[in-house]
Amino acid sequence: MNMNMSRGNLNNGTTISIVFDRLRWEEKELLDKALKLGYNARLVDAKDLVFSTDAIIKDSNGNGNGNTSSNKTSINPDGVSLGDVVIQRCISHYRGLYITACLESLGIPTINRYSVAEVCGNKLLCSLALAKHGVSTPSTYFAFSAEKAIEIANGLGYPIVFKPIVGSWGRLVIPVKDREMMESIVEMREEMPNPLSKIYYLQEYVRRPPRDIRAIVVGDRVITAVYRYAAEGEWKTNIARGGKAEPCPISKELEDTCLRAAEAVGGGVLGIDIMEDEAKGLLVHEVNNTVEFRGAASVSSVDIAQEIVSYAMKVVRA
Amino acid sequence: MVKVRCLECDRELNVPDDAVDGEIVTCPDCGANYEVARSNGKIMLKPAESIGEDWGE
Numbered sequence: 422m423n424m425n426m427s428r429g430n431l432n433n434g435t436t437i438s439i440v441f442d443r444l445r446w447e448e449k450e451l452l453d454k455a456l457k458l459g460y461n462a463r464l465v466d467a468k469d470l471v472f473s474t475d476a477i478i479k480d481s482n483g484n485g486n487g488n489t490s491s492n493k494t495s496i497n498p499d500g501v502s503l504g505d506v507v508i509q510r511c512i513s514h515y516r517g518l519y520i521t522a523c524l525e526s527l528g529i530p531t532i533n534r535y536s537v538a539e540v541c542g543n544k545l546l547c548s549l550a551l552a553k554h555g556v557s558t559p560s561t562y563f564a565f566s567a568e569k570a571i572e573i574a575n576g577l578g579y580p581i582v583f584k585p586i587v588g589s590w591g592r593l594v595i596p597v598k599d600r601e602m603m604e605s606i607v608e609m610r611e612e613m614p615n616p617l618s619k620i621y622y623l624q625e626y627v628r629r630p631p632r633d634i635r636a637i638v639v640g641d642r643v644i645t646a647v648y649r650y651a652a653e654g655e656w657k658t659n660i661a662r663g664g665k666a667e668p669c670p671i672s673k674e675l676e677d678t679c680l681r682a683a684e685a686v687g688g689g690v691l692g693i694d695i696m697e698d699e700a701k702g703l704l705v706h707e708v709n710n711t712v713e714f715r716g717a718a719s720v721s722s723v724d725i726a727q728e729i730v731s732y733a734m735k736v737v738r739a
Numbered sequence: 740m741v742k743v744r745c746l747e748c749d750r751e752l753n754v755p756d757d758a759v760d761g762e763i764v765t766c767p768d769c770g771a772n773y774e775v776a777r778s779n780g781k782i783m784l785k786p787a788e789s790i791g792e793d794w795g796e
Contacts, residue, residue: 441761442788443761443763443787443788443794444759444760444761444762444763444774449759464759464760464761466760466761468788512794512795513791513793513794514793514794514795515793542793587792587793588792588793588795589794589795589796590794590795590796592792592795615792661795692796709795709796710796711795711796712796713796
């Protein structure tokens with residue numbers, strides 16, 4: 422049975438499932454904190470899960486009585502109930518997204534919700550949501566053909582930042598220096614089989630210090646924030662690329678910006694990435710749905726995992 | 740520690756006794772990544788997925 426089950430003994434039998442597909446420090450930390458808070462908690466490998474439309478109309482005993490009770494289950498080889506609440510932690514965006522859709526169909530509260538995951542997992546949708554809600558964000562342009570992408574870049578001037586609309590850790594994010602480089606990128610992407618490669622996302626190059634800010638929002642609070650400094654010789658600040666974290670004070674401006682960004686995408690547990698533009702102030706450039714917090718936890722006095730588990734329980738009780 | 744063999748290069752790998760299902764073990768010789776999978780109390784290794792285009796936060 423590829424499922425790690427553990428039992429707390431303080432909090433009235435509430436069960437929390439942490440769904441993962443690549444076990445990282447964060448998932449183990451969430452399990453540890455859930456158990457210490459006294460909840461029944463388990464790690465569930467997403468790769469073992471199977472769902473069925475039958476599950477929506479049957480309870481966990483296989484009785485077709487309408488799924489209105491809290492005794493809901495996925496149809497997996499072990500027939501194990503996923504409990505009262507799921508923290509979705511898949512590293513694969515699409516796997517996590519569609520498992521969340523299945524879980525929500527079963528009526529299982531899932532953090533984050535499908536609609537939030539969908540917006541945050543797509544930079545185009547996220548930028549639109551931020552702009553629609555009046556959150557300051559870098560000027561961003563979308564083009565749907567090679568010709569228009571090059572035309573826009575040439576019109577705006579260089580440098581300009583190209584980003585794939587799905588992806589993370591700064592992968593394939595490119596500061597485009599000139600027209601020749603832009604044309605090469607477009608030519609390369611036109612040859613790629615993935616249709617998303619031909620959706621062009623171009624963002625203004627923000628003049629910022631060699632750092633950005635990662636703030637973590639849990640529910641209606643900014644629980645912590647860190648500066649992320651780019652590794653030597655690196656432009657991107659992602660911790661996954663060797664960036665270093667340092668504590669960042671949560672000013673009123675930062676707090677307001679983060680909470681408005683969180684609201685724009687639908688709320689939940691979110692990692693808000695912010696740049697400090699020399700002229701425009703704080704600009705939100707990304708909102709992350711499955712926030713990695715090991716780097717932040719290494720310098721923050723806040724117990725991030727415990728905050729997330731406590732929020733999950735509030736969602737169950739709401 | 741539990742000793743298992745790398746499926747790729749046959750090097751002996753040490754897996755901690757308290758390793759949980761899904762934990763990643765990397766072979767220091769060939770770099771192959773494995774997931775720990777317990778079966779009937781016995782620790783096994785299965786090849787881990789490689790990084791996907793949609794992996795991340």
